[in-house]
Amino acid sequence: MQKKDADYEMLKKLIHQKLGFNCEQYKDSHFKRRIDVRLRATNSKTYGEYVACLQTDRNEFPELMETLTVNVTNFFRNPEVYDVIEKQVLPAIIKAKSTGLRSIRIWSAGCSIGVEAYSIAMLLKHLLGDDFKRYSIKITGTDIDKESLARAQRGVYSRMEVKDVRPAFLNKFFTKEGNDYVINDELKKITQFKKQDLISGPKMSGFDAVFCRNVTIYFEKELQEKLYMDFYNALSKDGFFVMGKTETLLGPSKDTFKPFNSKERIYQK
Numbered sequence: 001m002q003k004k005d006a007d008y009e010m011l012k013k014l015i016h017q018k019l020g021f022n023c024e025q026y027k028d029s030h031f032k033r034r035i036d037v038r039l040r041a042t043n044s045k046t047y048g049e050y051v052a053c054l055q056t057d058r059n060e061f062p063e064l065m066e067t068l069t070v071n072v073t074n075f076f077r078n079p080e081v082y083d084v085i086e087k088q089v090l091p092a093i094i095k096a097k098s099t100g101l102r103s104i105r106i107w108s109a110g111c112s113i114g115v116e117a118y119s120i121a122m123l124l125k126h127l128l129g130d131d132f133k134r135y136s137i138k139i140t141g142t143d144i145d146k147e148s149l150a151r152a153q154r155g156v157y158s159r160m161e162v163k164d165v166r167p168a169f170l171n172k173f174f175t176k177e178g179n180d181y182v183i184n185d186e187l188k189k190i191t192q193f194k195k196q197d198l199i200s201g202p203k204m205s206g207f208d209a210v211f212c213r214n215v216t217i218y219f220e221k222e223l224q225e226k227l228y229m230d231f232y233n234a235l236s237k238d239g240f241f242v243m244g245k246t247e248t249l250l251g252p253s254k255d256t257f258k259p260f261n262s263k264e265r266i267y268q269k
């Protein structure tokens with residue numbers, strides 16, 4: 001495959017213009033690997049041929065977006081992390097919020113099709129039981145991929161997609177419609193999904209926990225450093241930051257966050 005050339009640069013510009021995807025901030029190795037998937041799929045031998053294909057085939061941009069964003073996700077991804085979230089993180093948040101406004105705010109950054117947000121919602125409902133209604137809970141999922149966000153909003157999943165949901169939760173929190181599993185309204189009501197680019201979007205604040213898992217691995221080191229501080233600033237006092245199992249704090253965030261459970265990549269403000 002060609003190395004850096006004028007066509008490759010042109011392709012990056014086109015992707016930025018048409019998809020709003022800022023290629024410069026992603027690791028080149030990741031980026032090229034993903035684009036090469038589409039080159040092979042469209043039988044393009046060079047980046048130039050692929051640019052021509054993008055300009056003539058209107059179905060290709062959505063395909064490329066899907067390939068670039070890598071939406072792979074799972075309910076309760078890395079169960080050992082969710083074990084700590086269920087037994088320690090959420091109970092600590094609930095305890096801290098048990099008086100006053102009882103407001104709990106959680107951000108799933110890079111939420112893909114919403115299963116991280118719904119996993120947290122299920123755990124909160126499970127832990128709070130009848131007290132659930134006494135709390136004002138909002139779980140916000142953000143992503144740059146419109147298609148994934150539309151799926152998150154619908155909350156409809158296949159049998160395969162819900163395979164890691166424990167049976168009791170599947171019964172309690174989903175309604176079966178044909179072959180699909182639909183998230184119950186009670187959980188939908190406390191979640192919201194919106195399009196937001198972590199790189200160029202507005203800065204967020206006031207969260208009791210921020211989950212950003214398996215998103216920053218594709219970003220350049222400097223950007224990761226910056227984003228980890230953005231997440232720190234998005235948290236309220238004592239708020240929790242949960243990152244992906246293969247991700248590590250970098251730069252100033254290393255000394256700013258307190259480790260809560262380093263093995264499971266959970267930190268605290």
Ligand SMILES: C[S@@+](CC[C@H](N)C(=O)[O-])C[C@H]1O[C@@H](n2cnc3c(N)ncnc32)[C@H](O)[C@@H]1O
Binds near residue numbers: 071073074109197
């Ligand atoms: C592999 S999924 C991770 C989903 C979920 N957090 C998990 O761990 O299962 C990565 C998600 O990050 C999103 N993403 C990539 N770059 C982004 C950006 N700049 N801003 C917001 N979301 C982004 C992708 O669209 C994709 O849905």
